[in-house]
Amino acid sequence: MNAPEKLKDTLNLPKTDFPMRANAVVREPARMKHWEESGIYAKMQKKNLDGPSFVLHDGPPFTNGDVHVGTALNKILKDSILRYKNARGFLTPYLPGWDCHGLPIEHKVTKKLRASKKEFDSVQLRQECEEFSKSYIETQRAQFKRLGVLADWEKEYRTMDPGYEAEILRTFADFVEQGLVYRSKKPVYWSIPCQTALAEAEIEYYDHISPSIYVRFKVQGEEGNAYLVIWTTTPWTLPANLAVAVHPRESYCEVKTGDVSYWIAQPRVDEFCKECGFSDYSIGETCNGSDLAGKVTRHPFIDRDSPVVSAEYVTMDTGTGCVHIAPGHGLDDYLTGLEHGLEIYCPLDDGGKYLDDGQIPQELVGLSVLEKADGSKANHAVLEILNTTGSLIAQKEYHHQYPHCWRSKSPVIFRAMDQWFVSLDKEDLRARCMDGLKDVSFTPEWGRNRIHGFLESRPDWCISRQRSWGVPIPVFFDEDGNALLDFGLIKFLSEKISVEGCNLWFSQTPEELLDGYELPDAWKGKKLIKGQDTLDVWIDSGCSHKAVLRRNEETSWPADLYLEGSDQHRGWFQSSLWTSIVSSQAAPYRRILTHGFVVNGEGKKISKSDGKPQTADSYVTKYGADVLRLWVCSEDFRRDIPLSDEILDQAVRAYRTLRNTLRFQLGAIHDFSQKEHGVEVEEMSPVDLWALSKTNELIREVTDACEKYEFHRAIQSINRFCSGILSSTYHDVIKDRLYTLDVNDPLRRSTQSALLMVFECLIKLIGPFTPYIADEAWAFGQSGGEYCEDALSLQNWPQEKVLGSGEIAVSDIQNLLDFKDSHVNEALESLRVKKEIGQSLDAEVELHIFGDSKLGEILKRRSLVELAELFIVSSVVVKNLPSEGTNYVTAQHAPGTRCPRSWRWVPELVYVEPWGEVSPRCAEVLAKFG
């Protein structure tokens, strides 16, 4: 070391290469790469091989785009939990997954293929979908890594892996084996020109003009001419009418005109009479909707009854309050049909033409319901019939938005089709599921209530989809449409698929697929046709507990934790539960933790119109991963999680504070080696013990918060610690001894010993939340450079230091600091306002203390030098008050002369060659410089 030239150079000022600015955008990726190359994930697992395991099972994100900020939030929380648990000694295997199948991908790929004008079949479509999914797996994996997520990327799972697909089919086979799967009709959107089923995402809404008609249904079994009047804009569905629905708690009244009376919901009467042109009418009886339910009406032109049922969704906004129900042609109608045991009746063929089923009037048979330029033939014909039978009360044109097919642009219809269902009540399945939840913990606790509600009310699970990009339902049909649904056959096929993947189903003939399997006698020799449907993708991800937890030796079943957004109460948590109860008779998770959704600064859902980016990457490339993680962990994620520039700026500032705190500490211990200079806790000075005590408190708070998954409380504690305990108190107080005392002064080494403990502890506590800066600071602390052998992630969670008899000193210091806050600073501030002093070292304070007070007792144990240091003033004078009185403080400018080295005012300076005049204490230190 060069000989000091200036007095300032004789001070031990902080020194560190730890940069003040993070430059996270460049340096974080380098650190991630270092982690990866040094195999940090594997080392973390190895460290805890003998520990208990903590299995967090990853819910697979969908692979159709960049990582969304909400998905990033989810992964960050998972990573933080796992880093914490690992530090606590748990073995924490983490196998991330990808949800690959599904309509959104098929939709995008189909659009692309259609734009290229190439012909394609389902095999080619699936090929493209696979490529699409794979490319986003690459993208998302890189983005997750960038967030700092540590995982066993070598063993990630994909729902499109052959082994996984086979597991899906085995699960389906379990459902079949237990007799839970049945075939029934359900309405779907149907495009007549394309002769295909459509999903909601394939629907576009356009303005459309429909006939608006009022039709009367005669009430049966009563005297007189009483009718219920329905209103509809799809006359062609009337032949499939099987009921009329009313709202049970609305009032209905009898509108009398001529010798007939019409039952109409009371709020709709005026509108109805106007539409029908009734000028001369009177109101008769009134009753509740529930009183009408149970009555029976007559279909206006088909020989059958149409019962009156009640339904909650009947509105008073339009129509008559009496709703035409065709269970085969609408979702509400369908559910009402299920509820009342109605047939899911749909007398249309694939081309949208009425079938001749013995019920449809002959004049309608063969007519198409498809709307063309001149309207729908079916509508015209039905209106004709209604007119001739006198059932039509009024008719006009109705302008509204109507769903159209995204390809043919023609209006779609709702049409019931054969689908596969899982019965949820057979074998007590539903009850067993709800029972299985009893062993599951929920955070927040209301999650239990929510999932329970879904389980209770959901109708049977429709598991078939008319799609290509998914796992096929391996069922064969004979030429009469009979289905061969055989669990033995499904298991047989799953073995083939476990090797070759599902493409086999699409590329091979039935004969090839069945090669090696003996068909049941009744099916031998028949010509078989492959089923076209695929399984609901919720089965895909819902099997992950089997496909992943049971098939990997690192993991165990059930998982300790599932952690997803609260939308998954309805989704993955539920589908996983059904499959798990069927296959394993218990829930696949011990705890369900849910987070809310990311919303904007106003608390509204984030949308493109906000003009804010929604991909995680757009934030990471601007702020770095630690800042984004700090944002995530600062929020109470159980409710909505707001994100705005202001909030991110806040995270930036918190990050800077953290960074500066660590940087100051690194600088302060730059010449300290625990081995060479370490001071034992018992030997430490009181203020150092106080700092350790406060650190113990921080450990308790952060640990408690982490155990409850309340990271925001941990972050708040850490922020408070950095500013209140360190920056404004401890760090401020110890500057004098660190800077001005001899390097080896016991007091200085005591403080450095404590500081190192506080430093390492703080780093370990922030490690789960902001791993980049934590690892960086740790490395600088260990080696003085960017990286070190024994990385932070391999350290255990900090433990509280035992202070023993030091607790008394701690209590004294705490009391004195409280007194400083409440009295001393006030006195100093008033001097400062009067411009009598600048920094507090310019002052002398007088403590006027009531002798028998608590503070009086404390002062007996403490020296004036100690007090001056604690108050950061040049001198302290204690004046005892008479026996009665209140403690108070006065302050004045310190007497004497200012030492140019320590800046403290002393009675007299001493001359030291070659430095000049300094305080006696500094003179002693300088003497050693020779």
Added chain:
RNA sequence: GGGCUCAUAGCUCAGUUGGUUAGAGCACCGUGUUGAUAACGCGGGGGUCGGUGGUUCAAGUCCACCUGGGCCCA
């Protein structure tokens, strides 16, 4: 429209079984320092706890209704 849920200073959060003038950190304003300096200290202003009504000696904390937001359905 239904189920679940949330609502405390500009922002992020505390607030124990209802009990004295509702707290913290950040931001803001003023100010000091210039030996943590694109940093740090000190001081200050700021909330009637979404609204209304009720229970109670006493409510941010219990009850009812309303308003606004979120998720999931319809």
